[in-house]
Amino acid sequence: MRAFRQVDVFSPLPLMGNPVAVVHDADGLTDEQMAAFARWTNLSETTFLMAPTTPGADYRLRIWTPGGELPFAGHPTLGSAHAWLEAGGAPAVADTVVQECGAGLVPVRRGERLAFAAPPLLRSGPVEAGDLTRIAAALALGVDEVVDAAWIDNGPGWVGLLLRDADAVLDVRPDLALFGDLDVGVVGLYPDGAGDGAAAEVRAFCPGLGVVEDPVTGSLNAGIAQWLAGSRLPTSYVASQGTAMGRRGRVHVDVVCDGPSREVWVGGDTLTTVIGTVAL
Template structure:
């Protein structure tokens, strides 16, 4: 059997930046085991398999696999797949096109707005299907620091303390006091499991307010060895949960708030995620994730 596939770089407007994504088309005939094998072969943070939607009014049903397991939801596969389907199914009219792509994911239907322009990289934005909620506790900062190769005094800044949030996937959010410490952070395999594995955490998201670019509000890194992803260049699902962190610590007034997150620089894959929070009556009402994506390769997969 031959299946067509594309790869894209997501959360970037430049090829060979951002987070690479593989998308396999017409995958209805593949078993979950075959999908997992193919995802392991691509060996990217995530591989998407497009199958026929349950609701014919929707654009597609998608299954999302890391090299290690299937996920109910992920951000960069949502953005990249929506942009790809819009490009393939919605030709430009007078050099532009706006489209709504509805993706059936295990977490539920996700509506994605896509903006296509002849003179710019495509952009997509979606409302998170679930708002972030606190989920569990983390050990003392001495153990967290040991697992990350940092000093305890480098964990935390201002009023920010380590937290766990979930929005379909659970992440540990670790504030780090500056870019120098962020650059030294690394997985300490000897202490990682005792610090993070018992909590069923998908990944560990480090962040600081010190940034490389003035337009950015936060600089981030994300480690997910349990998913087969030692480090991720851009993590939309973790950015959804991070909205809970920002809401909890930054005392946002009612209204719309945009925060640009830079990620992937330590890997040589610069990425930019647009996080939008809408606060109403003192509570987080909407979380929106946006970013660009560019196509890189296409081909045929023999299975």
């Protein structure tokens, strides 16, 4: 039997964010066991806390969707750090937890809420015309409805599309049969004062990972901030996500500039909703 927690991430209200299933003391589990449990939970992600293998890390994290393993994901990072701390984990540095995962070492800052430092993009830059046509078709959009597009992949494979406004994002009705292996994030801005404190509305579609729409997505919001913060978005803002699914996700983004370098921090509230044990 292993300790288990389910943590709601990116909402101060219970059951209104994105849950992650966290298995503690998961050393010794096989890939097959982890994949089977992730399929069984049927959540966007299920994580497994293990002893670190890299100097400087407080723990190692394996992250699985129902469709396979990811090198990095945002809400599992925050939820797993919350679970590890709540279970008595003591970081080597008091105000920062250091997570080891497939994307390397990811610092998680402790403060009013947990926040992770966005890892570097694995793929960035403009989207070719043929790819954009395919992506727009998967979203049941015309190419002329896309204001801007870019690859913003920090692990899951994200491509980002900027639409004319938040309402256009909420109106998207994707054609799932056309997605294939696409992982697509869409973002649109709210007029000042219209977003209930949020500057933008975000949606994430990733049926190739076994998740049709992700309720609230840290990795996607990190990529969006690396792409748009300081130009179309402020360097400090809150993004709304999950509205179309009846959730109330709030993602807190802060960009710290030090000369030419920029560090993006993505934070959110975390709340344990289930505590128990699991037999694997």
